[in-house]
Amino acid sequence: MPYAISVDLGETLVGFRPRSYEYMLGILKDYGYKIDERSFFRALVKVLGKSNFANEEGLNPLNLHELFYEIGIHPCRKIMEEIANRDKYQDYFLYEDAIDFLKEVKKKYKVVIISNSTKRIHKIVKEFELDKFVDKVVASCDIGIVKPNPRIFAYAKRYVGDILLHVGDIYELDVVGAKRAFIDAILLDRFNFYPEIKIKAKTLYDVLRYMEIKGML
Known part of the structure; x- marks a missing residue:
């Protein structure tokens, strides 16, 4: 079976606005807390990285008490309730480098999307016609497993064979998860959070250049 490349969806191929953490950061700022974006993001993904199984939406469960501990804020019930009940609707767009990347990788490899996501992922993949370049979509909402659980990568390998490289934007989920599954990974750090x-x-x-240097393209 041919080798494959796996790639994340959110903030890797497709951008979401507001980004998933921005509504939480906005609420905290409304209450007078001054937290820089990078520090909040890193605290959030540290907490999310402790999860192995999906919640009802198909995402990493978020323990707000742990998050508040990480950012040094007393866990105020009013703020936590506002965060939990906030409308989380997001607009989305395709990153300008996404199709070029998929086209180039697809010349030599199978491509699988491995994403911690809600059911909306399937609509987005079809809307942007990513299914032209992708052999399989493995979404946490469908199998109940989230990155960094290595089992989500093992599940993907059933459909596309051995995965040589995983590309994703969250170190604690994408890189750690891939390494736990004994898969090489490269971090896509669009916002210099790392x-x-x-x-x-x-x-x-840059990922394509990395693959060229590694002799993968």
Whole structure:
């Protein structure tokens, strides 16, 4: 069976606005808390990275008490209720490097999307016609498993064979999860949330260059 490349969806191929953490950060700022975006994001994904199984929406369960502990805020019930009940609707768009990346990778490999996502992922994939370049979509909402659980990668391998490289934007979920499944991974850090990580990509074009250097293309 041919080798495959796996890729995340959110903030990797498709962008969401507001980003998933921004509504929470906005609520905290409304209450007078001054937290920089990077610090909040890193605290959030640290908490999310402790999950292995999906909630009812198909996403990583979020323990708000743990999140507030990580950002050094007393867990105020009023704020937590507002965060939990806030409308989380997001607009979305296709990143300009997404199709070029998929086209190039598809010339040599099978492609599988591995994403922690709600059922909306299937609508988005069809809307942007990503299914032209993708052999399989493995979504946490369908199988009840979330990254960084290595079982989500094992599940994907049933359909596409061995995965040589995983590309994703959250180190604690994508890179850690892939490594637990003994798969090489590269972080896509579009917003410079991981300045301490030296080997990473800013765009999907950088990922293609990385693959060329590694002799994968």
